[in-house]
Amino acid sequence: MSTYTKITAMGQYVPERVVDNDELATIMDTSDEWIQAHTGIKTRHFAMDQENTSDLATQVAHQLLTKSGVVATDIDLIIVTTITPDALTPATACIVQANIGADNAFAFDMSAACAGFTFGLATADKFIRSGQYQNVMVISAEVNSKMMDFQDRTAAVFFGDGAGGALLQATENANENSLLAEKLQTQGNAEVIHSGRVRPLTKVAASNYPQTDAFYQNGREVFQFATNVVPEQMKTLLRTANVQPSELQYVICHQANLRIIEKIAANLALPMTKFPHNVERLGNTSSAGVAMALAEAFDHMTGPTLLTAFGGGLAYGSVLIKK
Template sequence: MSGSKILASAHYVPRDIVTNDDLADIIDTSDEWIQVHTGIKTRHISLQGENTSDLATSAAELALHQANIKAEDIDLIIVTTFTPDGLAPSTAALVQRNLQAKKAWAYDIMTACAGFVFGLSTADKFIKSGQYKNALVIASEVNSKMMDFKDRTSTVFFGDGAGAIVMTATDEGIVKAEKMHTIGNADVVHSGRIEPLKELSVDNYPKIDAFSQQGRSVFNEVTTSIPQHIREFLEEQGLTTGSIDYYIPHQANLRLIEYIANDLGEPIEKFSTNVTKNGNTSSAGIAIGLDELRKSVDLNGKKVLLTGFGAGFTYGSVLLEF
């Protein structure tokens, strides 16, 4: 076998829908402000006790059902998440347990909102090694549990959700090219930081900080780096922006996606978007977008570019050809 293909995809979101007006009831904002600045209308929030591993398990079960294969046939489970159940065990290990995927080894990838791109790329390499046949790649986020609801500039963006794909070995692979980058920056976006001790005391207890971002800096970083990254990547493959049939970018907010489309000179109709109804679901946004695209159009013979970008600053693209 020389590559991997996607057997099936699925996504899952919590049942509770939170509107902009719902947020305006508890924080100083409005539906008009949120829509003008982000394009977001609603988001799904986990209010029924579902954690990241639960959303991931539900998405994985749906994908396995669609692929018509059993959990025990899976060799590898990768979960990409910015909001794990905890530091240990990995969220992937909990999903492996939930699915009873007894043959699979499992681990997490944490590259924030770029996670699904990194996870798909990694699973493709394991399959290409010839040692593994079937892999689950799941992007799952419960962003709501990490929010400071007094911070309206961050809270209004985010929602919860998960997307999953089943990948399997094949003669001709779907992954045609990729390019990843990391620029270490701990200040622009951060979440879950734990400070080291300053003294020994019986009162010491781990304290974790809420999600925080410098919105203007994030916007400037993305608009400066991402269109250039996409152009350079495609040029290296002998392609133009017009060669791509569909783009699935990170669902940061609709205004950023519109900016990227305009900068690339490509119609917004070529961009898969779910941010208006789901909010920013971090690494899950691209996975959900891929599932929705696969089920809405015939992708046979089409080129699809996945581009993720997030805290780190970490970003990258994977070119798929179906």
């Protein structure tokens, strides 16, 4: 008998500290007017006082257990998608596993930048469809603030911290299947977006110490990629699934920039009312943005919803789902 994947719970969490555009304008050459005009962003949340990526993800994991009624020891797999992990090792997902007492699970991190949640859902779906795993958490969590160069106004004004996630469960009822179609792609390009580059040695010396680079993006190239290449992927997936754009209840895009979402809506000839968004309140939360926007819309879902996201890699992925 075939096994299918059902999304049974969603959760989201943001740190308490709110940083508005006016506060950023006191430490860099920018303004509330410029940020809103170019990005639509008004505020964002920053993790402070030792709160790290695993802490945000753990909050979401607890929500998923509470909402679903599943106990932690029944979780089989935890996938955390992030480009801002607590450390290179151990995986942030392993820390979440320990925090919630998911003793029977295995856990790993996935790095697909802002496309992480779509890549994570597609990956979890394969584990469940294998028939070996019943309960899988996919959590996207980012503390982008710790990777920012706050003298780089072309990047620092965009980003916020947050986490969102889903509990996926196995079902033998085909009518309960939540993941309908997917298309994941990458274009190997390490220059448009990169973060945390670790510098190799130049010599053997006692002064050697690991160093990493701050986040960098070429905003113009990202905008062109997001508004030209990504919509074509979305249209291809919909044609393959035999779904017309007008049939979609929601389209949940990567929460990079409100202007990008508006361009994608125009490209698909759909009204902005079909595009749930949180970017104006939360900023660009990288892989967490789609997950958090879906968490806000999940209780109202009655029809097909298209998730699409894009980020460093360049990685871009679209997943068609239903509740």
